Amino acid sequence: MIYIPLLLMGCGGVGRQLLCHIISGRHLHSKLGVRLRVIGVCDSKSMVAVPNVLTSEFGDEFLLQLCEIKSRGSSLQELANFGDCQVFSGQEISRKVIDVATTLSKSNGLALVDCSASSQTIELLSRAIDLDCCVVLANKKPLTSSLEDYDKFVSQPRRIRHESTVGAGLPVISTINRIISSGDPIYRIIGSLSGTLGYVMSEVEGGKPFSQVVTAAKGLGYTEPDPRDDLSGMDVARKALILARLLGHCINLNSIKVESLYPVEMGPDAMSVEEFLVNGLPLLDKDIQKRIVKASSNGNVLRYVCLIEDSRYIYIYIFFFFFFLKLRPSSSIDIRLHFLLGVKSAYKKLRKIQLWLExxxxxxxxxxxxxxxxxxxxxxxxxxxxxxxxxxxxxxS
Amino acid sequence: MIYIPLLLMGCGGVGRQLLCHIISGRHLHSKLGVRLRVIGVCDSKSMVAVPNVLTSEFGDEFLLQLCEIKSRGSSLQELANFGDCQVFSGQEISRKVIDVATTLSKSNGLALVDCSASSQTIELLSRAIDLDCCVVLANKKPLTSSLEDYDKFVSQPRRIRHESTVGAGLPVISTINRIISSGDPIYRIIGSLSGTLGYVMSEVEGGKPFSQVVTAAKGLGYTEPDPRDDLSGMDVARKALILARLLGHCINLNSIKVESLYPVEMGPDAMSVEEFLVNGLPLLDKDIQKRIVKASSNGNVLRYVCLIEDSRYIYIYIFFFFFFLKLRPSSSIDIRLHFLLGVKSAYKKLRKIQLWLExxxxxxxxxxxxxxxxxxxxxxxxxxxxxxxxxxxxxxS
Known part of the structure; x- marks a missing residue:
């Protein structure tokens, strides 16, 4: 049996669902010869850990209790009443995480799983990597901050996994990694990477006003708490940056041209979320409607499209004896977020929360x-x- | 540096291309901290191996010489003139392979790579698995013979890889494995799995006679040496069987209903390949043409479509506390190869050698x-x- 000790950071929707999947998958994992041992869970304010990380793990009942507590918005501190656990808060959390990582790195190892959406985990994860821990990310922030951080995270490529940072469970990252490792140079990635905006636009195409759809999507939990995080294109930009860096481009978030769906005057510095929803959003309806009509008259639809193009490599094949030669002319990187693209067939297929990538x-x-x-x-x-x-x-193993 | 000793079985088109990729990828592999050491290569008649599998490997020049010799149809025996190698033939090959596997399994390990299309490798691979070797397959035969063999091959799931058995390099197997391991039950797979037949049918749809297209496709190397291996649907059936077994269906090749494109009277027992191409094939033109016209009048195209459906599992979700319950009613497995399917949009997109899977x-x-x-x-x-x-x-490592 292979034991994988897990320390989970973030217990919002994704983190709780992960615990649920772990619990319901126990039988399957044991057939695979694997036991996932959850030894600690933290959110932004508190942390619970088993008393002895080398020998014990949280029981499934305890983890379900944890999910229940978090889903009703309570503090992890409450768990002190439900079983044998240590509770930490504030500054103690970092110290405890590093303590656990240090202890376990000397024995079986540790996987840190970041299901938060916070940039506060970056420093901790970075130190854990120095301790030879494994890192699994759903959180995009660690891979989209400075290039220095990024290089640290990918310095041990076999110890980091981050499939869910782009396209949730769709096999985007693993596929790109496979293609790259087989020596097949990727020169272009194009796709519609935002499920949220895909949903919003398809509803608007169906005849509903933009403002009404965005407000409804927020109610359904499809958007970020501030829908402007989606409408600004920043979420897509982060995904595009992760893909671009995977292809070897040494760029930062500010190198990416993003077309925001709202003007600066409606930004977070200018008005609150409420103000934006009530007074700002409806002002955008007419313009969006106009663009949709224009697109559909050409048989197109409107989508945020991400294009990562690489003209760095020109491959010249010399088939004799199977050699090939690689030239490196001047570099040119082009990552853009289009909002309108004149392609008739593929884009038409995008419905609701669907993601698509070529x-x-x-x-x-x-x-x-x-x-x-x-x-x-x-x-x-x-x-x-x-x-x-x-x-x-x-x-x- | 991680050293992976490789023993390659089969040096036809795929095997030679693999050696080419290995050689041209050296720089990339060394950046990943990996060195691929080719220590033996065999075809159906001969084998070449390095004198000491623990310490030596074939140089790139030797491997290129090997590719050159095989691409002009000569014997591996010729390589005795080109460097320090041992040559084996006939019965000696199995003995040497097992000898190498035994020696290496006690030290660093060995990956056997089967790029042949032969069922003769099955026994050897099976014995190598007993010796804890890793196995990489492009060859579909080992996974589509008896269930006993299959169970042996997947008994150590982390030691076997076979992405290229279905859809060449497309991430079909790895994706299905990821979904299964995450505990997400797959209940249906539908797809067009034959690049060869996809090509043939799209050409026929373009107005060319079926017989002419098949003959041309054979000339281009798109079909098997006997095109009836493709036209009988057996190649697609093998791929479907691999996918079905991956989903847990305990079935054999003969459980799969396949619609052959030629009648029994034109089978390999009744006429030679030449006779089939000259006298049999043209007799099929009219019927195929008729079906294509009928399909296109409904806005459809003709494709071999594989459907793997599973009604074994009914999942009942009880959201309270994230539990879910699994019922197992009577099993019903349905794997069919359709030749006509009334779906308008997706099938239309299939062009030439394109593969598609849902x-x-x-x-x-x-x-x-x-x-x-x-x-x-x-x-x-x-x-x-x-x-x-x-x-x-x-x-x-």
Missing amino acids: IYSRCYSEQPLVIQGAGAGNDTTAAGVLADILDLQDLF | IYSRCYSEQPLVIQGAGAGNDTTAAGVLADILDLQDLF
Whole structure:
């Protein structure tokens, strides 16, 4: 049996769903010869840990209790009443995480799983990597901060997994990594990476006013708490940055041109979320409607489209003796978020929370590799994180 | 540095392309901290091995010489003139392979890579698995013979990789494995799995006679040497069987209903390949043409479609406390190869050698996970094999 000790950071929707998947998958994992041992869970304010990380783990009942407590918005501190656990808060959390990582790195190892949406985990994760811990991310922030941080995270590529940072559980990252490792150079990725905006636009195309759809989507939990995080294109930009860095581009978030769906005057500095929803949003209806009518008159739809293009590599094949030569002319990187693209067939297929991606490489030049499907939601995202964790098992044997 | 010793079985188009990818990828592998050491290569008649499998490996020049010799149809025996190697033939081959596997399994380990299309490798691979070797397959035969063999091959799931058995380098197997391991039950897979037949039918739809297209496709190397291996649907059936077994169906090749494109009277027992091409094939033109016209009048196209459906599992969710209950009513498995399917949009997109697959599971129910792209050809297939090999690296560290 392979034991994988897990320390979970973040117990919002994705984190709780992950615990649920872990519990319901126990039988399957044991058939695979793996036991996932949850030894600690933290949110932004508190942390619970087992008394002895080398020998004990949280029982499933305790974890379900944890989910129940968090889903009704209470503090992890409450768990002190429900079983044998240590509770930490504030500054103690970092110290305890590093303490656990240090202890376990000397024995079986540790996987830190970041299901938060916070940039406060970056420093801790970075120190854990120095201690040879494994890291699994649903959180995009650690991979989209400074290049220095990014380089640290990918310095041990076999110890980091982050499938769910782009397209939830869809096999985007693993596929790109496979293509790259096989020596097949990817020169273009194009896709619609935001499930939320895909949903919003398809509803607007169906005849509803933009403001009404965004407000409803917020109510359904499809958008971020401040819908402007989605409407600004920043969420898509982070995904695009992760893909671009994966292809070897040394760029930062501010290198990406993003077309925001609202003007600066409606930004977070100018008005509150409430004000934006009530007074700002309706002012955008007319313009969005106009663009949709224009697009549909050409048989198109409106979507946020991300294009990562690489003209750095020109491959010249010399088939004699199977050699090929690689030239590196001047670099040119182009990452853009379009809002209107004049392609008739593929874009039409995008419905609701669907994600779609095309990868072009030597092997996939005439016919790109296409990945498409549900690319949002806690269930799918947590399933992707769990698959990532299980894929680390060879490092724990 | 992680050293992965490789023993390659089969040096036809895929095997030679794999050696080419290995050689041209040296720089990339060394950045990943991996060195692929080719220590033996065999075809159906001969084998070459390095004198000491523990310390030496074939140099790149030797491997290129090997590719050159095999591409002009000569024997591996010729290599005795080109460097320090041992040559074996006939019965000696099995003995040597097991000898190498035994020696290496006690030290660093060994990956056996089967790029042949032969069922003769099954016994050897099975014995190698008993010796804890890793196995990478492009060859479909080992996974589509008896259930006993199959169970042996998957008994150590982390030691076997076979992405290229279905859809060449497309991430079909790895994606299905990820979904299964995350505990998300797949209940339906539907797809067009034959690049060859996809090509043939799209050409016929373009107005060319069926017989002419098949003859041309054979000339281009798109079909098997006997095109009836493709036209009988057996190649697709093997792929369907691999997917079905992956989903847990305990079935054999003869459980799969396949619609052959030629009648029994034109089978290999009744006429030679030449006779079939000259006298049999043209007799099919009229019928195929009629079906294509009928399909297109409904806005459809004709494709071999594989459907794997599972009604074994009914999932009942009880959201309270995140539990879910699994019922197992009577089993019903349905794997069919349709030749005509009345779906307008998706099928229309299939062009030339393109492969397309939809996966339905709990996470991907309303919106299936779609994988699509070039799913045939030596380059893509070998790239998939190489990615599989590199993915084994944690077992060699």
